[in-house]
Each structure stands twice: as structure tokens, then as C-alpha cells.
Amino acid sequence: MTKSKDKNACDNPATKVAHLGRDPGAQHGFVNPPVYRGSTVLFPTFDKLRSREQDYTYGRRATPTTRALEEAICQLEGGAETILVGSGYQAVTTAILAFLKSGDHILVTDSAYDPTRKFCDYMLAKLGVETEYYDPTIGSEIATLVRDNTRLIFTESPGSQTFEIQDIPAIAKVAQAKDLWLLMDNTWATPLYFQPLGLGVDVSIQACTKYLVGHADAMLGAITSTTRAAKYVDNAKETLGTTPGSEETYLGLRGLRTLQVRLDRHQASALHIARWLEARDEVAQVIHPGLKSHPGHAIWARDFKGASGLFGIVLKPVDTDALARFLDDLKFFGMGYSWGGFESLIVPVLPGNYRTATTWAPDGPTLRLHIGLEDVEDLKADLEAGFARMATRS
Numbered sequence: 001m002t003k004s005k006d007k008n009a010c011d012n013p014a015t016k017v018a019h020l021g022r023d024p025g026a027q028h029g030f031v032n033p034p035v036y037r038g039s040t041v042l043f044p045t046f047d048k049l050r051s052r053e054q055d056y057t058y059g060r061r062a063t064p065t066t067r068a069l070e071e072a073i074c075q076l077e078g079g080a081e082t083i084l085v086g087s088g089y090q091a092v093t094t095a096i097l098a099f100l101k102s103g104d105h106i107l108v109t110d111s112a113y114d115p116t117r118k119f120c121d122y123m124l125a126k127l128g129v130e131t132e133y134y135d136p137t138i139g140s141e142i143a144t145l146v147r148d149n150t151r152l153i154f155t156e157s158p159g160s161q162t163f164e165i166q167d168i169p170a171i172a173k174v175a176q177a178k179d180l181w182l183l184m185d186n187t188w189a190t191p192l193y194f195q196p197l198g199l200g201v202d203v204s205i206q207a208c209t210k211y212l213v214g215h216a217d218a219m220l221g222a223i224t225s226t227t228r229a230a231k232y233v234d235n236a237k238e239t240l241g242t243t244p245g246s247e248e249t250y251l252g253l254r255g256l257r258t259l260q261v262r263l264d265r266h267q268a269s270a271l272h273i274a275r276w277l278e279a280r281d282e283v284a285q286v287i288h289p290g291l292k293s294h295p296g297h298a299i300w301a302r303d304f305k306g307a308s309g310l311f312g313i314v315l316k317p318v319d320t321d322a323l324a325r326f327l328d329d330l331k332f333f334g335m336g337y338s339w340g341g342f343e344s345l346i347v348p349v350l351p352g353n354y355r356t357a358t359t360w361a362p363d364g365p366t367l368r369l370h371i372g373l374e375d376v377e378d379l380k381a382d383l384e385a386g387f388a389r390m391a392t393r394s
């Protein structure tokens with residue numbers, strides 16, 4: 001074991017993110033691993049070529065850069081193995097495909113990331129796999145939906161547009177009793193604020209594009225598995241040919257080093273603004289699991305170590321022009337998809353358009369906010385000016 005690895009043997013997440021996946025001794029003392037760009041890996045002898053007994057055999061499989069980040073994420077998630085893929089969405093599709101065959105039935109939370117649903121409704125349907133959506137708050141009642149051909153339960157907690165907290169331990173109990181694979185999209189909390197594998201989940205999926213990369217400058221995904229699940233995910237990676245880019249992987253490693261401080265700041269600012277919004281007349285509802293008013297708050301407090309910077313609000317009914325006046329001239333909140341970067345974002349979302357097992361039909365528009373790393377007083381002033389514009393007759 002190298003010196004840097006000894007240092008890595010610690011339990012504190014803030015220390016872990018600073019030290020995991022690094023081995024300066026192996027790279028002339030330089031603090032960060034280099035970006036290995038490569039396809040061909042040479043074998044020194046015919047014997048080695050035949051046996052493939054060397055650490056690296058082909059660029060698509062692994063490089064020292066990908067291994068460094070995989071090892072770090074794996075330790076943060078408490079898994080047996082992590083593989084990196086080219087995007088969070090590819091992590092979702094690769095992980096789901098790993099366990100299925102034609103004729104299977106799967107249970108997917110109604111709050112799942114919309115492209116995840118599209119994959120199920122289009123690609124899985126084409127392959128002869130039936131998807132059934134369930135109420136995210138179903139808990140142990142999910143047992144009533146399990147059929148003889150049910151293979152897998154997919155969870156996402158909280159949902160990234162509607163923020164329902166799922167009772168993962170209750171669902172895990174059912175999955176274990178019925179011998180089903182349990183997958184979770186853990187992007188919102190990251191492994192620093194939620195550790196699915198410790199609560200009975202087999203596979204934890206991370207859209208690293210969001211908080212891990214943290215600067216809105218790369219696409220990257222990770223799949224972390226238990227020992228039991230790892231060989232299925234490995235086979236899927238090999239046969240589907242998923243692979244992350246070298247630079248993107250490096251940006252993931254770079255983002256990882258500041259993940260704890262960034263998340264803690266996102267958490268504090270988002271809670272501050274969520275509470276401020278709860279007291280505003282324009283707002284009908286704030287949907288943030290860290291608030292006592294959230295229906296999933298008790299489960300969140302039991303299972304999560306924190307809340308990230310993403311939450312929702314429902315405005316009191318306003319017409320489209322008024323909503324446009326609010327959104328169009330915000331100074332610091334950008335309007336755009338994705339989240340987890342340093343800047344604040346806001347987008348109207350329409351969960352009612354895709355949900356099938358549950359309804360989403362509030363009287364006013366639903367908005368999703370990502371609270372970035374800016375000064376909270378500036379952010380509040382920005383929103384306040386938006387509310388004032390919303391109230392003026394145009």
C-alpha cells in the first residue's frame with residue numbers, strides 16, 4: 001500500500017474527497033493524476049497479450065485516470081465496484097439494461113427523470129420489457145405490484161422535479177424478500193448526503209454532470225454496485241461499449257476535491273432561500289425535503305445526511321405574461337436545464353405532462369430552482385425584483 005492510500009483510510013467525507021483516488025508517489029510527486037488519453041495499450045510479450053494479465057488492456061476499458069475517479073466514487077458510495085460512463089443518462093440506461101431480458105417486468109417510480117421514462121417506454125418496450133410506474137411514496141406497499149416476471153425496482157429519491165422522498169429501506173426489504181434488483185438514481189444527494197448501498201440498494205447511479213463535476217463543463221456518469229450486482233453491470237459496460245471521455249473524467253476528479261464544501265454551501269443557501277420563499281405571498285408551496293412542511297421530511301431526516309441545492313416551488317396562479325416578466329430579467333438565475341454547477345438556475349417544469357401513476361396538477365406554475373454559490377442576499381434581491389415585475393401590469 002502506498003503512502004497516499006494510507007492517508008485515504010479515513011471516515012470523514014471532507015477528508016476523503018480531498019484524498020481518494022490519488023497516488024502522487026506514482027507520478028513523480030505531482031498532486032493530481034494526469035489525463036491519460038489513449039486507445040492502444042501495448043503488451044510487452046506475446047504471452048502477456050494472450051493472458052491479458054496486465055492492469056490496462058484497451059482505452060475503452062479503463063485508464064489510470066478513469067480508475068482513479070472510479071475508486072474514489074466507489075469508496076464514497078461504499079460499493080464493491082464503480083464504472084464511469086459518458087453521461088448520467090447513460091449510467092441510468094446501462095444499469096437498467098444490465099439486469100433485463102425480454103419478457104421481464106420492471107417497476108419505475110413515477111417521479112423518475114423524464115428521459116429515464118423515455119428509455120423505458122421506447123427502448124425497453126421494443127425489447128419486450130414491460131414498465132409499470134408506481135407512486136414514489138408507495139413504501140412497502142410496492143410488494144402488491146410485484147409479479148412473477150418482475151425483475152427490478154427503479155427508484156429516484158427525491159425526484160428531481162417533484163422531490164418526493166422514497167422510503168428506500170422499506171422498498172429494499174420488499175426487493176430482498178422477492179429477490180429483485182433495486183436501483184437508485186442518487187444524483188440529488190450525491191454519496192456525501194445519501195448512501196443507497198448501505199440501505200439495501202444494489203446499484204447507485206450518479207449523474208456526475210451535476211454536483212460531482214460541479215462547474216457545468218462536462219458530461220459524466222457513474223454506476224456503483226454491490227458485489228452481487230457488479231458482474232451484471234460489468235458485462236453491460238463491456239458489451240454496450242460505454243466509456244467516458246478522458247478530459248471529462250479529469251474534470252470529475254477535479255470537481256470531487258471541492259464537493260463537500262460546495263454541497264454544504266448549496267445546502268445552506270437553498271434552505272435559507274426556501275424558508276424565505278415560504279413566507280412570500282406569491283408562493284403557494286415550497287417543495288424542499290429539508291423543510292418541516294414537506295410530506296417526506298421525516299424520512300429525509302432519518303435517511304439523508306443533507307439536502308443539496310435543488311428544490312421546487314409552486315406559484316399562486318399567474319398568467320404566462322406575468323411569469324415571463326418574472327423569469328426574463330432575472331440577473332443571477334440562469335434559465336436552463338441541468339443543475340449542480342456554481343450558478344443559480346430556474347426553470348418552469350411540467351411534471352403533469354408525463355406522470356401516469358400519480359397526478360401533478362397544482363393551480364399555479366411549478367418552478368425548479370437550483371441555488372448556486374452566489375451570495376444569498378443577491379439571490380433573494382434578484383427573486384424579489386422578479387416578483388415585483390410579475391405584479392406590475394404590462
Ligand SMILES: *Cc1c(COP(=O)(O)O)cnc(C)c1O
Binds near residue numbers: 208209219
Ligand atoms: C441530469 C440527470 C440525469 C442525466 O444526467 P446527464 O449527465 O445529463 O445525462 C439523470 N438523473 C437525474 C436525476 C438527473 O437530474
